[in-house]
Amino acid sequence: MMNGVVALLRGSRWKLAGAGLAGALSGLGIAALIALINSALALPRAEQGRLLPAFVALCVGVFLARTASEALLVRLSQHLIAGLRCQLSRQILASPLRQLEQHGAHRLLAALTDDVQKIAALLTRLPTFCINVAVALGCFAYLGWLSWPLMLGALACIGIGIGVFLVAQLRAQGALQRSRDAGDELYKHFITVTEGGKELQMHRGRRSAFLTRWLDGAVARLRHNFVSGMTIYALAESLGLLMFFVFIGLLLFLPPDYTTHNPAVLSGYALTFLYLITPVEVLVNLAPDFGQFRVALKQLATLQLALAPGQDHGAGRPAWKTLQQLELKGVTHGYRSEHEDGQFTLGPIDLSLSPGEIVFITGGNGSGKTTLAKLLVGLYAPDSGQVSVNGEAVVGDADREAYRQLFSCVFADFYLFEELLGLDDPERAPRAGELLKRLKLDHKVSLEKGRFSTVALSQGQRKRLALLGAVLEDRPVCLFDEWAADQDPVFKRVFYEDILPDLKAQGRTVVAITHDDAYFHLADRHVKLESGRIVSIRSQRQAAACNEEPVAAPATPGRPSQLQVG
Numbered sequence: 001m002m003n004g005v006v007a008l009l010r011g012s013r014w015k016l017a018g019a020g021l022a023g024a025l026s027g028l029g030i031a032a033l034i035a036l037i038n039s040a041l042a043l044p045r046a047e048q049g050r051l052l053p054a055f056v057a058l059c060v061g062v063f064l065a066r067t068a069s070e071a072l073l074v075r076l077s078q079h080l081i082a083g084l085r086c087q088l089s090r091q092i093l094a095s096p097l098r099q100l101e102q103h104g105a106h107r108l109l110a111a112l113t114d115d116v117q118k119i120a121a122l123l124t125r126l127p128t129f130c131i132n133v134a135v136a137l138g139c140f141a142y143l144g145w146l147s148w149p150l151m152l153g154a155l156a157c158i159g160i161g162i163g164v165f166l167v168a169q170l171r172a173q174g175a176l177q178r179s180r181d182a183g184d185e186l187y188k189h190f191i192t193v194t195e196g197g198k199e200l201q202m203h204r205g206r207r208s209a210f211l212t213r214w215l216d217g218a219v220a221r222l223r224h225n226f227v228s229g230m231t232i233y234a235l236a237e238s239l240g241l242l243m244f245f246v247f248i249g250l251l252l253f254l255p256p257d258y259t260t261h262n263p264a265v266l267s268g269y270a271l272t273f274l275y276l277i278t279p280v281e282v283l284v285n286l287a288p289d290f291g292q293f294r295v296a297l298k299q300l301a302t303l304q305l306a307l308a309p310g311q312d313h314g315a316g317r318p319a320w321k322t323l324q325q326l327e328l329k330g331v332t333h334g335y336r337s338e339h340e341d342g343q344f345t346l347g348p349i350d351l352s353l354s355p356g357e358i359v360f361i362t363g364g365n366g367s368g369k370t371t372l373a374k375l376l377v378g379l380y381a382p383d384s385g386q387v388s389v390n391g392e393a394v395v396g397d398a399d400r401e402a403y404r405q406l407f408s409c410v411f412a413d414f415y416l417f418e419e420l421l422g423l424d425d426p427e428r429a430p431r432a433g434e435l436l437k438r439l440k441l442d443h444k445v446s447l448e449k450g451r452f453s454t455v456a457l458s459q460g461q462r463k464r465l466a467l468l469g470a471v472l473e474d475r476p477v478c479l480f481d482e483w484a485a486d487q488d489p490v491f492k493r494v495f496y497e498d499i500l501p502d503l504k505a506q507g508r509t510v511v512a513i514t515h516d517d518a519y520f521h522l523a524d525r526h527v528k529l530e531s532g533r534i535v536s537i538r539s540q541r542q543a544a545a546c547n548e549e550p551v552a553a554p555a556t557p558g559r560p561s562q563l564q565v566g
């Protein structure tokens, strides 16, 4: 992610250089103004007037440089924030699904909101940072010009302040990290509040236990660690600033032999140091923001997101235009877990699909149907074995991205878009209207410029809209995961006896995960899974020949079960 921030900064290097130059000019201008004021104070009243033109020129110069620098830097920082938000969303979508599932929605949400905000908070303060650094540098240049031995003393005092600050920062950083970890947990509970609302409202005891044990606990941990971190920062900031007054005190109260006999130098130092307190305070106040920025960057790095398209400099593989054959050979996929009962391995699976066939996948709960579906459509990468299309192996993420374009899917936990996103070419509109009629939704929903008039429908109706999108995609393979589970008996029949044969007649391959045994006879092949392995295959031809018994697959452990196109 740091690379992403650097790349975004690199893209705006001219704006950054311009803003930095303007900021430096304004800082130097302010230091020059202080020097001029100090010189004017040392002059007799009658002679002060000759410094007026320089004073006015410096005031105008500082005004112009400061405004230009602020304006450029605000533009730059907003550009960075927008870039970061877009880039992170793209990176999440480019990352393997399994990795995202492992992180969990709460961590991704925390990254997109909290972490981007923390990074943005520091970036938006870039203008303040640059201007105040320039002012401080300008002031130190003037102090060095007044007396360099005194400036070394000043730097020593400030160095002690910075040292104390850095030591304290290490402890503060640890507390901020713990607070951020509690933030992840809190987001998980927020998701429970929104998604488990019904269950929590229905049971007072559950709600109370959830609120007091889970939510309040995470909130308290976050608050406690954040307050600890910020208190350490506050202490360190105050100590750092104290060193300024220690130096002014030494300057004022040490005998002149140890400081200076020159009153102009003394007043110049006192004046500059008093002026310096504000920019230094501003810089020191940025430290907590910087601490949170580092924690946020670290947090984003732990997500190990893929590079967004365009960032990876790799040429994406073009999508396959047609499908002659799709083949899985000895493919496995395992879910690993620290707990024994969390382990599950699908496969090895051998399976080939041809155009224009209907394949049903059946099996008990947890037998691996959805896992097989995700492997088949390229959402999961195989741990071993090979997937190939038309004899060409699908290797690596770029291939898999092209491979996924072969499939239209409606998953059991589908997401319904309010718009036919990516399907908005005009020739699809009349077909979409016909499909709405066929899916018996035309009295409820209309389509205006590719947008559904409503998606506030029953679950079964929402699934029909998802099906409409999948059919319109016109891709070679359609995968439906328990699509008919929410449909009434009449529409179940429409789905199995009307829609699926229609897709087959168009030459599309249909893979349907189903428990509807009344319709099993409509499949060209019926694949049965048990504990992650294919235990039987039945093609229509074989079923007709044997009439009853399924054909047992050679599913001995360690040897893949075979499934040929029937």
Ligand SMILES: Nc1ncnc2c1ncn2[C@@H]1O[C@H](COP(=O)(O)OP(=O)(O)OP(=O)(O)O)[C@@H](O)[C@H]1O
Residues within 6 Å of the ligand: 101, 335, 342, 343, 344, 363, 364, 365, 366, 367, 368, 369, 370, 371, 372
């Ligand atoms: N996200 C996950 N993380 C870890 N393990 C998982 C995950 N999803 C599934 N599993 C494991 O994989 C096994 C198979 O799950 P899968 O969802 O493929 O089954 P299924 O046959 O589709 O079940 P159902 O009929 O209930 O939908 C489960 O028993 C579980 O142990």
